[in-house]
Amino acid sequence: MAGYVNITAATVDPALLDLPWDTPLDEWPNEYIAQLPKGISRHLVRFANLSGYVVAVKETTGEMARQEYELLRTLQRLDIPCVEPVAIISNRTDAHGEPLKPVLVTRHLKFSLPYRALFSQTLRPDTATRLVDALAVLLVRLHIAGFYWGDVSLSNTLFRRDAGAFAAYLVDAETGQLYEGGLSNGQRENDLEIARVNIAGELMDLEAGGRAAEELDPVEVSSGIIEKYRELWKELTVSETFDASERWRINERVRRLNELGFDIEELAIRTDEAGTTVRIQPKVVDAGHHQRRLLRLTGLDTGENQARRLLNDLDSYAATHKRAGADEEAIAHEWLIRVFEPVVRAIPAELRGKLEPAEVFHQLLEHRWYISQEQKRDVPLAEALTSYIDNVLRHRRDEATVIAPPTETITLPVLEAGDATLEDEPAPSER
Secondary structure, three states, X not given: OOOOOEEEOOOOOHHXXXXXXXXXXXXXXXXXXXXXXXXXXXXXXXXXXXXXXXXXXXXXXXXXXXHHHHHHHHHHHXXXXXXXXXXXXXXXXXXXXXXXXXXXXXXXXXXXXXXXXXXOOOEOHHHHHHHHHHHHHHHHHHHHOOEEOOOOOOOOEEEEEEOOEEEEEEOOOOOOEEOOOOOOHHHHHHHHHHHHHHHHHHHHHHHXXXXXXXXXXXXXXXXXXXXXXXXXXXXXXXXXXXXXHHOHHHHHHHHHHHHOOEEEEEEEEEEOOOOOEEEEEEEEEEXXXXXXXXXXXXXXXOOHHHHHHHHHHHHHHHHHOOOOOOOHHHHHHHHHHHHHXXXXXXXXXXXXXXXXXXXXXXXXXXXXXXXXXHHOOOOOHHHHHHHHHHHOHHHOOOOOOOOOOOOOOOOOOXXXXXXOOOOOOXXXXXX
């Protein structure tokens, strides 16, 4: 590596020194490049292999790299879904001493894809709507944290499958700004309008390229982000006034927020002088209600919708296997080792890059429900697993970016129906 480079990072990975920083990014040798689907970017971006994982390397200016790096670190501390900043590489020069652009290095989010890579042929309206809904949830969380994005779009977002829906992650924060006092209504509305226009343009581009279903209406789908955003923003932030005799509405508000995947950490409750009316105002709202419960009970860290689905299965297991004196944590541990982990271990090694384990389990439950309905019988979980692996999972493309090398861990074969380590649970009663 010619000359010296400056590396700014909270924790420096020594392998960063092995990348060819003295070579223009568009000329990096193939041995360093990871072949992954890329979204649209105004900057040159390359994916590179680093210490067993993948990083995105983006050429930019020194000032923009520093600003985005600090913003991403702050958003991570605020628990906002975004990519992880790894380092800023500056003071780059080529072999002849000519300056090269600084780069921002971020860690690629495993099992995530840009929106253009989430559909194999044509984008259907329901898939487009789910992508926009996920982006609306992300935008609400950003605005609650006081973050103005300034360039909201599908292209600046990565998506992960989340039990039939999608979870959105911010991937480009270079136009963003964080305001400690929160955002004004005008700033929020401006972000919404930017989102609506950008999404419409992105969908029209797909339509022009023949990659959107004929029935997809780009303007209608893009306008959906406004409705979804305002519905969620109202539920999370708007105060509610009711008669003192209707105090049950406090718990009802909390329940609605929990169903949306949020917890109220602080709630302001005020009564009037006569004590006849009550006003409630959510003050601190935090996402990840189901994620936190599943993590507490099982140690599994999943998406919010995946957590909701796994908890439903866990609750069904608990109802079926009631034992006197067994607490919730004990039942959860039993479900983990007798149901979830055997399913994960049963996935053949060559198929483990297809989907993350929680998504596999969710899809298995869906598959079991469908074949139970089709065959008009209660299909055992082990039998459904064999069918799912052979007929569904094996035909999916890989969505992991890095498949770990083989270890000494023993991979179990696909379990046959009736195997004692897979509990015979009731088939899901709903899709």
